[in-house]
Amino acid sequence: MRDFKVAVIGAGPAGVYVSDILLRQIEAKRDALGLGENATAYIDLFEKLPVPFGLVRYGVAPDHPAIKYIIGALEKTLNNPQIRLLADVEFGRDIYLDDIRARYDAVIFATGAIDDRPLTIPGSDAKDVYGAAKFVEWYDGYPTASPHWPLEARTVAVLGGGNVAMDVSRLLARYPQDLLHTDIPNNVYDGLEANKAEDIHVFVRRDVTHAKFSVQELRELETLPGVEIVTYDDDFAPETLTQEHLAQASEDKLTRQMVDELLAVREMSVKMMAEHVDFEGNPARRRFYLHFNANPVEIITSDDGHVQAVRIEKTTTTPQGAMSGTGEFSDIPVQAVYHAIGYKPAEVAGIPYDEAAYTLDNQGGRIAGMPFVYVTGWAKRGPVGLIGSTKSDALETVENILEDWAHSAEHGRVATQTELDIVQLLEERGVKPLDYAAWQKVDAYERAMGARVEREHIKVIDENQLRSIARGE
Template sequence: MREFKVAVVGAGPAGVYVSDILLRQIQARREELGLGSDATAHIDLFEKLPVPFGLVRYGVAPDHPAIKYIIGALEKTLNNPQIRLMADVEFGRDITLDDVKLRYDAVIFATGAVDDRPLTIPGSDAKNVFGAARFVEWYDGYPTVSPQWRLDAKSVAVIGGGNVAMDVSRLLVRYPDDLLHTDIPDNVYDGLAANSAEDVHVFVRRDVTHAKFSVQELRELEALSRVQLITFADDFSADVLTKEHMAKAGKDKLTRQMVDELLMVRDMSVKMSNGTDFEGNPAQRKFFLHFNANPVALLKSRDGSVIAVKVERTVTDPDGTMRGTGKYEEIPVQAVYHAIGYKPAQIPGIPYDEERYTLDNLGGRITGERFVYATGWAKRGPVGLIGSTKSDALETVENLLTDWAASSSRGRIAPYPDNDIAQLLADRGVQPLDYAAWQRVDAYERELGAKTNREHIKVIDEEQLRTIARGE
């Protein structure tokens, strides 16, 4: 019997992981499921950008080089001859759902998230109010984003209690020379060098035990040069860190580790109260960490620019329920970044769940479609760490294999499996970029970095990426 043909849309971690897991599971379970004793698969992995790796390349802060080592593992998967990378091919523009359903036995969407959830408090339409997604794309060199970003605000607010909020706020107090060991693009270096920020305020609506920071994020916060950490005694009082709160936090290992690290941040901030950084050097910037602080409105000047954040003091119950106290404070700022969650992209022809911000699915099975699936953020929403996509992929693959086994054709359901989509794309004037094309980009970026004793420097221009990828 012929090999299975599978289309995976999205070549970020979720797409690469699900491809790898699917190939492994077919080999391990093909006889058990009656798929054929020699069943194998070919996967076409589509990516709308000229280069793969999605979130790892374009969603991880540049001062997270350890996380970016994940690219090495992902590359090993892409180098598998059973997987064909087809980058610079956009679903909905270059190919459609009908195109792939005719040629593949299954379609898996691993499309990630590209937009911010909207900030809905009064004044959110003020000038100099930004969604975190756009700023992240700027400092990560996303190919379609303007290379310029004005950083002229002296006092900045960041709204959010998760890792994206911490990334954004940390980059706003970073000095670019401290990032020369990373892949920071030259335009981002120049932008950060011109940064006017003196005070950055991070507002977390709930208490210390209900924040969503990772331990690694907090450890990086603790090692910021020339930055004073400022916390508030009330946020770490016995009334907040009650036995009930700590017991609830202690039930989850990661949460308890995060709380312990926040207590360390508190201790460090007390030692920095004389205006120094973590090494005792004079601090030039201040990083304020506010808990139980719910921004309820943004105040505007006559010209519509944001001038302050109105914050209500809250109380958080052990179960995470948050209540306002009616006590308000206004903190002057000239810019606001909100990191309150991403919104995974909608896909032409695929139902969308507006409440969960996911493709409409159950266990990865897309509602109303046969042999069409989702994994990663497209499946569960924009929560969890990069490694969480592996458990998503396992469930999606399990359901896919079960559906194949239950079908009368044992999974060979594509009407025209021999019609290579590469020919269709060629007829439409689309030239996909393969794994060898990515290797050319990677080699070029490393060569660029070597000229200034850096590991590599990221190319940000979309057309330049294409030219390099094609060896032109």
């Protein structure tokens, strides 16, 4: 019997992990599943951008270089001869579901999430209100992002209590010279150099024990040069942060670690506020305000539509996380608002979408009503969890794929045109895919550019330049 042919749409961590795990699980379970002793799979990994790695390359803040080392592990997977990278090929534009299902025994969508969930409070459509996703695209050099970002506001509000909110606010507070050890694009360095922000306010709707920051994010906050951290007595008072809240938080190890780190931030900030200094005792030129139990309910604008303030309602939070408003409001003057309230996985042409869950409609990775069509990553479970969570997520999808293959009449070999190479079809449509060797050319170029100025590498942001480098032009 012939080998399996699999298409994976999206070459970010989710797509690469699911490809690697599928090959490994076939090797480990072929006998138990009755797939035959020679059963294996060949995977075509499609990516709409000219380069792979999605979230790791274009969704991780540049001052998180340790996370970007994940690219090294992903590259080892892409170097597998059973996996073929086909970058610069967009599903729904260059290829379609019928093209793929005719040529592949299974298709797995790993399309991630690049859109913001909508902010629905009054004033959210005002000028100077930005979704975090677009700002992240700018500072990470996403190929279709604008090369310029307006950083004129001196006082900025960031709405959200998770890691993206922390990334956005930290980048607004950072001085660009502290990022020269990273892959920050040159245009982003220049933009941050001109940043006029002096006060960054982060508003978290619930209490300290129900924030969603990681410990690593908080530790990076603690070491921001030239930045004073401002906290508020009420947020850490015994009547707000009760023993019941702390006991509930202690039931989850990661939550307790996060709370302990926030308490360390509070202790540091008391000294900082007394002396107006940063973590090293140097004069602070910027201030980073952490507000808890603070629910943004309205963005107040001027007659010409610009942001003037954020209206905040003070809230209370039970130890179990139930939030309620107190009816006590205050207006915080700001000139720009960034909302980081979650990502929304994009809809995919021809694939059912669950509007309530913000995912492709699926059960355990199986797309509803579509045999041998699957999903993994954020498009499957929603934009929650860290990059490492994608591995366990992919394993569930792979287990269901193998089960379906083992119980199908053809043992999963269902494609009717496997002898036809998708590359030939793409060429007929004027599409020239970029392979793993093309990515290696881009990587070598970026590292060479960095070496000229004693940096590890400098990211190329123009998509046409990426294509030119990848093709050796």
